[in-house]
Amino acid sequence: MNSDDFLNQLSDLFTTHGAKGDSNQRLSNAEHMLQTAAAARAANTDDVLIAACLLHDIGHWLHPEPVDALKRSKDDCHEDIGAQYLAPHFADPVIRPVALHVAAKRYLCATEPDYFQKLSPASVRTLEHQGGPMDAAEVADFQAITDHQNAIAIRRWDEYGKVPGLDVPSFDAYRPMLRELMTTKREN
Numbered sequence: 001m002n003s004d005d006f007l008n009q010l011s012d013l014f015t016t017h018g019a020k021g022d023s024n025q026r027l028s029n030a031e032h033m034l035q036t037a038a039a040a041r042a043a044n045t046d047d048v049l050i051a052a053c054l055l056h057d058i059g060h061w062l063h064p065e066p067v068d069a070l071k072r073s074k075d076d077c078h079e080d081i082g083a084q085y086l087a088p089h090f091a092d093p094v095i096r097p098v099a100l101h102v103a104a105k106r107y108l109c110a111t112e113p114d115y116f117q118k119l120s121p122a123s124v125r126t127l128e129h130q131g132g133p134m135d136a137a138e139v140a141d142f143q144a145i146t147d148h149q150n151a152i153a154i155r156r157w158d159e160y161g162k163v164p165g166l167d168v169p170s171f172d173a174y175r176p177m178l179r180e181l182m183t184t185k186r187e188n
């Protein structure tokens with residue numbers, strides 16, 4: 001699949017899921033990811049991290065039975081599913097933070113006493129299924145992983161991406177940036 005075909009596929013996913021809000025939250029997953037990317041862009045971070053923010057939860061839409069999985073109180077492993085889906089098209093600096101953003105939540109809950117208080121009710125529920133806060137050994141292992149800081153950064157902007165009705169740029173606003181990042185992947 002070439003870059004434009006993949007970007008069209010991504011755009012279709014955002015359109016399809018844009019109106020379908022999570023039952024536990026008042027805004028859709030598409031709105032949430034667009035708001036997370038907008039928060040990253042407002043902070044003047046680099047394109048790699050903005051792209052990771054924009055796409056970090058895409059695995060929710062690719063899970064064969066996401067709603068059922070969560071109803072059965074299982075972790076839907078959306079971070080792995082999303083990273084695998086994106087990996088053929090984007091380089092590791094984009095993929096790794098996507099794959100690590102759930103671990104980053106567990107890390108922050110273990111290392112920052114007030115972080116847990118900032119989580120939405122839905123995030124608190126999923127944290128339990130994702131393994132809860134990290135223990136000391138997991139914290140040390142996480143700190144040794146390349147790009148773990150960028151995964152933490154996603155988590156921080158993620159918490160700004162939960163504002164019902166907030167007007168932010170659409171997926172198409174990021175197409176040129178994403179196309180450029182995909183070119184970088186092909187050239188390496």
Ligand SMILES: [Fe+2]
Pocket residue numbers: 032036056057158
């Ligand atoms: Fe998120």
